[in-house]
Amino acid sequence: AQSVSQHNHHVILSEAASLELGCNYSYGGTVNLFWYVQYPGQHLQLLLKYFSGDPLVKGIKGFEAEFIKSKFSFNLRKPSVQWSDTAEYFCAVNDPSSASKIIFGSGTRLSIRP
Amino acid sequence: NAGVTQTPKFQVLKTGQSMTLQCAQDMNHEYMSWYRQDPGMGLRLIHYSVGAGITDQGEVPNGYNVSRSTTEDFPLRLLSAAPSQTSVYFCASRRSGELFFGEGSRLTVL
Numbered sequence: 001a002q003s004v005s006q007h008n009h010h011v012i013l014s015e016a017a018s019l020e021l022g023c024n025y026s027y028g029g030t031v032n033l034f035w036y037v038q039y040p041g042q043h044l045q046l047l048l049k050y051f052s053g054d055p056l057v058k059g060i061k062g063f064e065a066e067f068i069k070s071k072f073s074f075n076l077r078k079p080s081v082q083w084s085d086t087a088e089y090f091c092a093v094n095d096p097s098s099a100s101k102i103i104f105g106s107g108t109r110l111s112i113r114p
Numbered sequence: 115n116a117g118v119t120q121t122p123k124f125q126v127l128k129t130g131q132s133m134t135l136q137c138a139q140d141m142n143h144e145y146m147s148w149y150r151q152d153p154g155m156g157l158r159l160i161h162y163s164v165g166a167g168i169t170d171q172g173e174v175p176n177g178y179n180v181s182r183s184t185t186e187d188f189p190l191r192l193l194s195a196a197p198s199q200t201s202v203y204f205c206a207s208r209r210s211g212e213l214f215f216g217e218g219s220r221l222t223v224l
Contacts, residue, residue, distance in 0.1 A: 001173075004156075006156075009154070032211055034211075034212075036213070043204065043215040043216060043217045043218055044157075044204070044206075044213070045215075046212050049211055049212065051211060090156055090157065092157075092213075098170075100145065100162055100164050100170070101159060101162065101172060102147075102159065102208075102213060103159065103173070104149070104156045104158070104159075105156050106156040107156045
């Protein structure tokens with residue numbers, strides 16, 4: 001079965017620092033990839049998604065992610081973080097046995113120091 | 115549009131009690147799903163449905179039951195609650211690959 005690894009459990013940055021959060025998945029082939037964000041006290045929202053085409057995907061709020069098929073990776077980046085980016089970030093990918101199953105990673109908590 | 119609505123938002127149960135978490139969506143999405151969120155484990159898929167009358171198991175289905183009689187509703191049933199089911203539960207519908215989440219239901223089983 002598909003699995004998703006997010007190696008950074010908690011990342012602490014200062015405002016204006018650059019951000020990169022890692023995401024690796026286990027099974028290749030045709031994959032649909034997602035990053036979701038959960039702000040404190042809120043439900044999850046989609047940041048960006050990749051289905052096909054340009055492997056560099058731009059999302060909301062200045063976030064982007066790069067799909068590297070050879071590395072089974074879909075890392076999230078932002079050149080300059082803000083205090084309002086404090087949240088938990090989840091990478092997700094479809095299970096190859098069923099596109100209807102979306103499997104999430106364990107999440108990365110991002111704390112931004114003002 | 116209300117989106118995805120979950121009730122109740124908070125619930126405390128005793129071991130062995132049963133209850134149903136309600137989920138309704140008004141976006142006419144065929145796909146609906148239930149996840150549980152636990153610290154350090156992310157979201158784990160419990161059950162999902164690709165349309166009325168069709169349900170399937172996710173990663174952690176044991177102890178949970180679902181049915182889908184209408185497009186709008188997808189209730190999650192706990193037949194005999196256990197402390198291991200203490201969690202935050204999220205219902206989500208899906209369109210064009212994007213999941214739309216409800217605000218969550220926090221369940222504590224004593």
